[in-house]
Amino acid sequence: MTLLIIILLPMIGAAVPFMTERMGRTFCAYSAALGPLIALGLLIGSAPTIFNGEVLYSQISWLPSLGLNLNLRLDGLSLMFGLLIVGIGLLVTLYARYYLAQRDSLAKLYALLQLFMMAMLGIVMSDNLMLLIVFWEITSLVSFLLIGYWSSQSDARKGARMALAVTGAGGLCLIAGALLIERIVGSFELGAIFAAGDEIRAHSSYPVILILVLLGAFTKSAQFPFQFWLPHAMSAPTPVSAYLHSATMVKAGVFLLARMYPALAGTDWWFYIVTFTGMATMLFGAYNALFKHDLKGLLAYSTISHLGLITMLFGFGTPLAVAAGIFHIINHATFKASLFMAAGIIDHETGTRDMRKINGMWKYMPHTALLAMVAALAMAGVPLLNGFLSKEMFFSEALHLESMGMFSWIFPLLATLAGIFSVAYSVRFIHDVFFNGEPIDLPKFPPHEPPRYMIVPVEVLVGLCLLVGIVPNLTVAPFLEAASLAVLGEQMPEYHIAIWHGINLPLVMSFVAMAGGIIMYSQRTGLFAFYERKYRHDEKAVFESRVQFSVRVAQRFTDFIQNNSLQRYMALLITTAVAAIGYALWGMPQLLGPIAISDIEPVSLLCAVILIIGAFGTVLLHHNRIAALLLLSVVGLIVSLIFVRYSAPDLALTQLSVEVVTIVLLMLALYFLPQLTPNESGGKRVSRDVLLAGAAGLGMGLITLAMLTQPFTSIADYYLANSVSGGGGANVVNVILVDFRGFDTLGEITVLAIAAVGIYAMLNGLHLPLPQADGEGRRWDKEPHPPILAVMARILLPLALLVSVFIFLRGHNAPGGGFIAGLVTSVALILQYVASGTGWMQERLRWRYRRVAVSGVLIAALTGIGSWFFGYPFLTSAFGHFAIPFIGEVEIASAMAFDIGVYTTVVGATMLILAHLGKLAQSSHSPRPATSRPYSSKDLIKGED
Numbered sequence: 001m002t003l004l005i006i007i008l009l010p011m012i013g014a015a016v017p018f019m020t021e022r023m024g025r026t027f028c029a030y031s032a033a034l035g036p037l038i039a040l041g042l043l044i045g046s047a048p049t050i051f052n053g054e055v056l057y058s059q060i061s062w063l064p065s066l067g068l069n070l071n072l073r074l075d076g077l078s079l080m081f082g083l084l085i086v087g088i089g090l091l092v093t094l095y096a097r098y099y100l101a102q103r104d105s106l107a108k109l110y111a112l113l114q115l116f117m118m119a120m121l122g123i124v125m126s127d128n129l130m131l132l133i134v135f136w137e138i139t140s141l142v143s144f145l146l147i148g149y150w151s152s153q154s155d156a157r158k159g160a161r162m163a164l165a166v167t168g169a170g171g172l173c174l175i176a177g178a179l180l181i182e183r184i185v186g187s188f189e190l191g192a193i194f195a196a197g198d199e200i201r202a203h204s205s206y207p208v209i210l211i212l213v214l215l216g217a218f219t220k221s222a223q224f225p226f227q228f229w230l231p232h233a234m235s236a237p238t239p240v241s242a243y244l245h246s247a248t249m250v251k252a253g254v255f256l257l258a259r260m261y262p263a264l265a266g267t268d269w270w271f272y273i274v275t276f277t278g279m280a281t282m283l284f285g286a287y288n289a290l291f292k293h294d295l296k297g298l299l300a301y302s303t304i305s306h307l308g309l310i311t312m313l314f315g316f317g318t319p320l321a322v323a324a325g326i327f328h329i330i331n332h333a334t335f336k337a338s339l340f341m342a343a344g345i346i347d348h349e350t351g352t353r354d355m356r357k358i359n360g361m362w363k364y365m366p367h368t369a370l371l372a373m374v375a376a377l378a379m380a381g382v383p384l385l386n387g388f389l390s391k392e393m394f395f396s397e398a399l400h401l402e403s404m405g406m407f408s409w410i411f412p413l414l415a416t417l418a419g420i421f422s423v424a425y426s427v428r429f430i431h432d433v434f435f436n437g438e439p440i441d442l443p444k445f446p447p448h449e450p451p452r453y454m455i456v457p458v459e460v461l462v463g464l465c466l467l468v469g470i471v472p473n474l475t476v477a478p479f480l481e482a483a484s485l486a487v488l489g490e491q492m493p494e495y496h497i498a499i500w501h502g503i504n505l506p507l508v509m510s511f512v513a514m515a516g517g518i519i520m521y522s523q524r525t526g527l528f529a530f531y532e533r534k535y536r537h538d539e540k541a542v543f544e545s546r547v548q549f550s551v552r553v554a555q556r557f558t559d560f561i562q563n564n565s566l567q568r569y570m571a572l573l574i575t576t577a578v579a580a581i582g583y584a585l586w587g588m589p590q591l592l593g594p595i596a597i598s599d600i601e602p603v604s605l606l607c608a609v610i611l612i613i614g615a616f617g618t619v620l621l622h623h624n625r626i627a628a629l630l631l632l633s634v635v636g637l638i639v640s641l642i643f644v645r646y647s648a649p650d651l652a653l654t655q656l657s658v659e660v661v662t663i664v665l666l667m668l669a670l671y672f673l674p675q676l677t678p679n680e681s682g683g684k685r686v687s688r689d690v691l692l693a694g695a696a697g698l699g700m701g702l703i704t705l706a707m708l709t710q711p712f713t714s715i716a717d718y719y720l721a722n723s724v725s726g727g728g729g730a731n732v733v734n735v736i737l738v739d740f741r742g743f744d745t746l747g748e749i750t751v752l753a754i755a756a757v758g759i760y761a762m763l764n765g766l767h768l769p770l771p772q773a774d775g776e777g778r779r780w781d782k783e784p785h786p787p788i789l790a791v792m793a794r795i796l797l798p799l800a801l802l803v804s805v806f807i808f809l810r811g812h813n814a815p816g817g818g819f820i821a822g823l824v825t826s827v828a829l830i831l832q833y834v835a836s837g838t839g840w841m842q843e844r845l846r847w848r849y850r851r852v853a854v855s856g857v858l859i860a861a862l863t864g865i866g867s868w869f870f871g872y873p874f875l876t877s878a879f880g881h882f883a884i885p886f887i888g889e890v891e892i893a894s895a896m897a898f899d900i901g902v903y904t905t906v907v908g909a910t911m912l913i914l915a916h917l918g919k920l921a922q923s924s925h926s927p928r929p930a931t932s933r934p935y936s937s938k939d940l941i942k943g944e945d
Helices: 002-008 010-023 025-051 076-099 106-125 129-147 154-185 190-195 197-202 206-220 229-235 238-244 249-259 268-289 295-316 319-350 366-380 386-399 410-434 456-470 477-488 505-522 524-534 539-561 566-586 602-620 625-645 649-670 683-708 716-727 732-740 742-763 787-810 818-836 838-844 849-870 895-921 937-942
Strands: 056-058 061-063 072-074 879-884 888-893
Touching: 002 010, 002 025, 002 056, 002 072, 002 106, 010 025, 010 076, 010 106, 025 056, 025 072, 025 076, 025 106, 025 477, 072 076, 072 106, 076 106, 076 238, 076 249, 076 319, 076 456, 076 477, 106 129, 106 238, 106 249, 129 154, 129 229, 129 238, 129 249, 154 190, 154 197, 154 206, 154 229, 154 539, 190 197, 197 206, 206 249, 206 268, 229 238, 229 295, 229 539, 238 295, 238 319, 249 295, 249 319, 249 477, 268 295, 268 410, 295 319, 295 386, 295 410, 319 366, 319 386, 319 456, 319 477, 366 386, 366 410, 366 456, 386 410, 386 456, 386 505, 410 505, 505 524, 566 683, 602 625, 625 649, 649 732, 649 818, 649 895, 716 732, 732 742, 732 895, 742 849, 742 895, 787 818, 818 838, 818 895, 849 895, 888 895
Parallel strands: none
Antiparallel strands: 056 072, 879 888
8 A cells, every 4th residue: 555655645745735835835835845855755755775776566456356456566666766756746846936927836737747646656656557558648638737737828738738739649558559568468567567568579469569669658758759749738837848848748658668568578569669769860950959049948949859859779789778767867867957947947037048148157057057057067068977978878888889880880979969969959058058149139127046945956856866867886786786686677787887897889979979069069150050041940839730620620620510400410420320230231141040020919010000199290290399209208118118018127217217207397398388299301301311211211120120030148147046145036137237237327316417507507597478279279278286186196206206216125126126216206296297397396395306316416426435345345235134023034235325325316316407498487577468370489589578
């Protein structure tokens, strides 16, 4: 449970700040940091165990039949990432307290940052691939909200939408890859997937799986050609950029490469795709970073370049290359987070991020300048700083790579070129911001050092850059060894992390990169002119144009399909169904199977004839709505008799009850609608509808005939065999509803309650004028509640309720149950409304049907939750026999409580709809004068008095 607690602890920081924001921004920051601080302590406390080569597991069963479990693992890789996520998250929390303006909600930012922290911890600690993907998608959603934090700004909205579109599409690819992996391995558990690595790589679907998984990783880590979203995410507040784009979101992609390395790496597919994608990304980001005038834009493109470098190292596929990639993940997170925070401080104090304006900051902000310069030098790979060590390992691995034979020289050459660009844009960051003359037209002048504690996070991170760079074996070596072991599954070959390995080729490459970078920056004027002339395009504008094009295409298609004609919609639906039926029938070798068709009995034939007459009559007389409704009720009654004929009494009772409720509902609705409707269909449309109806009927008939004559096995045999022993009831239908498929029933009654509340919301407060005559102009009776009907309804009410209770109690072993009993109770109650009026009922029955419906759902849900307290899965029922005095032995099942919830929901929802539909007749307007014309829909629209 410790691992689950670590993941959930940031939720404290997501909820508490909203309660503490009024106590001051400092107290709000402390409350937000409480959960992550405890999580950091738990991670640090687990470090000695992980360093000893052990792996901590936490297993919680969820849906084991589907292979979905809340299984967590803490190994060296997840420990390293967890410390980065929580540690830098705490520093960002402190930094954000001073960065945001008073008008911005600090609690909102903290809540989103902590939710993101929780999701990232879930990614790195998941031991189930599908659980990892769940957290993966949460990061996409929360990052959308974080990038668009300043939602009033167009750039923020567009940048957030771009990030969500790209990373969300990659997430869908990752899901598809995970499903294919599960088909091969038979499990989503990472341990099983790692063990089946050879089987996955040998499978014919391996290339597809690899590409799908890599698409998920590449989109998240902004790899070429998906890199365009990251620079436009810089419209987020700087604390968000410092967190998402240094240690968390963009690192999720390279984490996935590391996590899936044992299962997918080691093939030519892996080498060429991952290596060359990383190489292209590294060079593209490094080249563009040099020419960006926006301070965060430069850091964004440099982030892309370094992520490409890490990806390239994982593509090399050698143990030391993997170690170098993991090492650079740590180093990049520390110096890039400090650089983003320094950029935010400069923006905060000067009011701009344009490097053409913010010159000479050394004079005004020497402390910030010193820290930022050290971090920039670490990014450039200068000796005695952490970036130098991982860059040396990168150069060394590029030199020793021989996978491309005589063309392997391309790797050290391009690695050195990327190093030159890295030094060039780092030097530009230092020179243009902190020197290069005086500032130009600053919105805030003169700038000054930030508040003391705003710069503490930068000091901590820069201090780590120095410590790791000077004494790597005392600081980062244990984490690197543990993380490498988790990825490779074996001990690392002998290697040494040291500042000085003597004069060798990697060191020469480093000095070439530093000298070349300085020379390149000195020639920046010509390079800038070339860049502006040859490379001017806006990725955001391109993306937005594609989005708008897609919207226009979708709108045209929608306009073609949807013309506000229900007939067209039904025609398209039935046409699709007919095509599907035709396709299914066309592929059948023969229509009829070996089973003979039963003989036609006179009673069944008579029912079928009445059913056909009722259906045809409904269609032919649909212009007379009352007549059509009566014929439609005949269809419903015949269907009930068919259920009785074929031994389905529960379905018959349900159909009969629903039929009564439906007729009452339609009668109430038709009271306010025109009694007659004009003939709106022309000859062509009628011919089309006849053809479609005939084709659909013929197709369904043929499919039914084919199914009835084919032998098949059904799950019904399982239910019949286990109804009594497993559910404690002889009524198989009811046991299925409240036990075997209780979760489905819970969902259905929840939907029913939501629909009833929605209908109530639409009808509440609505008053319609009362029609005074029928469709032929005859006046309605002046007495709306005849005394005979009222008296008879009151006499029938106790009897109906008694029948309802009887049906409910017998439902577990005989036809009945909560659903049918609820409908019977509803019919009995609505009869009182019809017979005596809404006012009369409200005086005697002061129920709030909304609460009744919701209470039913809660009762059913609590019944399911109750099984957890006894160690059983959700909605597991129990039953037993008990001796009751004067009654004898009776069987009592916990499913009865669930059925009470069903009963209560049905009563509440049905009455909420019918009772409020009946209230529409309560109008404060004066009654309409009698009219000889039909009551039309125009009268409803006008709302005449």
